[in-house]
Amino acid sequence: MSPFREKRKGVNKGCYPKYRGRLVHADGKRVKRVLFTDLDASKRELRRLQAEQDREAQDPESSRRRKFAAMPIASHVVSYIEHLRRTTKNAQHPKICASNLSTAIRLGGWQRLSDITQSSAESVLNRMVTKHGRATVGYQNTVLRTLKALLSWCCPERLPSNPLQKLRRGSTLRAEKRRQRRDATANEIQRLFTVLPASYVLKFAFALLTGFRRSEQRCVTLNDLRLNAPIPFIQLRDTWTKNGQCDCLPVHAFLIPLLRDLDQPGDAPIFDSIPDVKTLKRYYALAGVEFVTKEGRLDWHAFRHTFATMLYRFGASRATNKALLRHSATDTNDGYSHSRLAELNEVLQKLPVPIAPTPESAMLTGTNGGTNAGQENCVPLHSIAEQCTMRIGAGSSTDVANGSVNTSDCVDLHGSALRDLNLQLNSATVLKTGPDTQVD
Numbered sequence: 001m002s003p004f005r006e007k008r009k010g011v012n013k014g015c016y017p018k019y020r021g022r023l024v025h026a027d028g029k030r031v032k033r034v035l036f037t038d039l040d041a042s043k044r045e046l047r048r049l050q051a052e053q054d055r056e057a058q059d060p061e062s063s064r065r066r067k068f069a070a071m072p073i074a075s076h077v078v079s080y081i082e083h084l085r086r087t088t089k090n091a092q093h094p095k096i097c098a099s100n101l102s103t104a105i106r107l108g109g110w111q112r113l114s115d116i117t118q119s120s121a122e123s124v125l126n127r128m129v130t131k132h133g134r135a136t137v138g139y140q141n142t143v144l145r146t147l148k149a150l151l152s153w154c155c156p157e158r159l160p161s162n163p164l165q166k167l168r169r170g171s172t173l174r175a176e177k178r179r180q181r182r183d184a185t186a187n188e189i190q191r192l193f194t195v196l197p198a199s200y201v202l203k204f205a206f207a208l209l210t211g212f213r214r215s216e217q218r219c220v221t222l223n224d225l226r227l228n229a230p231i232p233f234i235q236l237r238d239t240w241t242k243n244g245q246c247d248c249l250p251v252h253a254f255l256i257p258l259l260r261d262l263d264q265p266g267d268a269p270i271f272d273s274i275p276d277v278k279t280l281k282r283y284y285a286l287a288g289v290e291f292v293t294k295e296g297r298l299d300w301h302a303f304r305h306t307f308a309t310m311l312y313r314f315g316a317s318r319a320t321n322k323a324l325l326r327h328s329a330t331d332t333n334d335g336y337s338h339s340r341l342a343e344l345n346e347v348l349q350k351l352p353v354p355i356a357p358t359p360e361s362a363m364l365t366g367t368n369g370g371t372n373a374g375q376e377n378c379v380p381l382h383s384i385a386e387q388c389t390m391r392i393g394a395g396s397s398t399d400v401a402n403g404s405v406n407t408s409d410c411v412d413l414h415g416s417a418l419r420d421l422n423l424q425l426n427s428a429t430v431l432k433t434g435p436d437t438q439v440d
Contacts, residue, residue, distance in 0.1 A: 001050075003035055003042040021046040026057035068158040073110050076158065077101050080150050089239050092215075100146040103128075113151075113159055118167050121147065125170075141169040182296035183309040184289075186352060191287040193354040200283075202258045203271055205354055207300065209252040211307035211325050214274050214300050216240050222266040225251070225259060231345050232256055240326060249324060250345035254353040274300065307351075314350040324348065 003019035019035040019042035033049060035042035068076070077098070084094040108124045110116055125144065128135040135143075144167065151162045184192075189208065196204060207217055226233050232251040251259070262270060275283075277299055284291050284298065291298055304325075311321045323344055 100143045137170040180296035181302040183306040195286040207303040316347045
């Protein structure tokens with residue numbers, strides 16, 4: 001088909017200044033296209049458009065990829081971030097991915113998807129170490145994971161294959177860890193809670209005895225709690241679990257009276273704020289606890305590490321630990337029945353309380369029948385056991401020589417106190433974990 005002039009319709013006579021041409025599709029349909037004012041240029045453009053139309057009819061996928069390849073990489077990123085906003089429930093995830101992709105594109109100088117190769121991506125990771133604040137291996141892996149996710153999303157419509165498929169993440173075993181966290185010892189926890197004001201006790205205890213992350217604890221409300229159930233529990237939201245499913249976790253007995261004393265709307269966050277690092281350092285200094293040691297730092301997320309360590313020390317299985325930390329479901333076909341919640345509750349109640357219970361808070365919550373029996377004798381036993389443990393920890397050489405006898409006495413006293421609290425922690429477990437894991 002050759003270009004042609006199209007006459008104007010209506011009052012104005014004459015032809016349009018630009019030539020027209022018709023493209024023939026595979027189904028025989030003809031589509032009119034506007035060309036140029038020059039006849040030779042119009043012929044060349046019409047031949048190019050017709051050849052492109054023929055290629056698209058023979059191999060539509062390749063033709064579509066060529067169109068996407070001509071688009072700037074920023075357009076692909078915008079489409080990918082919009083896809084994440086539609087498919088993910090975490091509002092922060094699209095923002096983090098956009099930041100990681102922006103960093104990689106800026107350091108790589110990429111303009112098109114075809115510019116991303118394995119060698120150029122390796123060069124970007126190397127530049128992150130020298131030009132991006134000495135990025136750690138963990139941060140490099142995060143950027144690489146986000147970049148590979150973008151390219152996988154582009155396949156096969158926008159890319160024939162992922163060019164970074166063979167590029168592996170770096171090992172973090174021997175790499176530098178700037179925010180290596182450690183778990184707090186029982187003695188450090190006790191000293192910390194002795195200097196905390198009353199308004200901070202629930203904030204710290206909730207993080208220590210639930211393992212909640214900072215962002216999760218900040219948005220907990222009374223509507224998420226079921227404190228009047230036979231086994232009080234927290235109804236989790238799907239955004240708080242790694243598998244995206246709603247779950248429920250039991251509440252430690254130490255937290256129940258503190259949570260019941262709250263007087264606020266059910267949909268309002270329980271915690272108005274979460275202490276920052278500056279506040280943590282101030283209270284650690286008052287308690288004589290080092291914020292940073294060679295093992296790591298004690299920031300807010302370190303309470304989650306402490307929660308996990310205490311679970312293992314007090315006999316939690318791997319499956320129970322995963323369930324309480326909400327890393328993954330132990331069995332996707334298993335509903336959260338009353339028996340499973342009771343099993344988690346039994347392990348959770350073995351964890352030591354950060355401060356010695358008062359006679360009022362030592363009373364177990366639940367039904368009125370039979371739960372208060374023997375509680376008056378529980379607090380003196382705990383007090384005697386704590387004094388015995390402290391004497392062992394700060395005793396003289398003579399005390400150390402007789403440590404086995406003192407340890408046996410402490411274990412017996414702790415066992416009695418825990419039996420009165422109905423926590424089912426026997427002396428064999430305490431002896432196996434050592435005196436430093438006792439409730440001191």
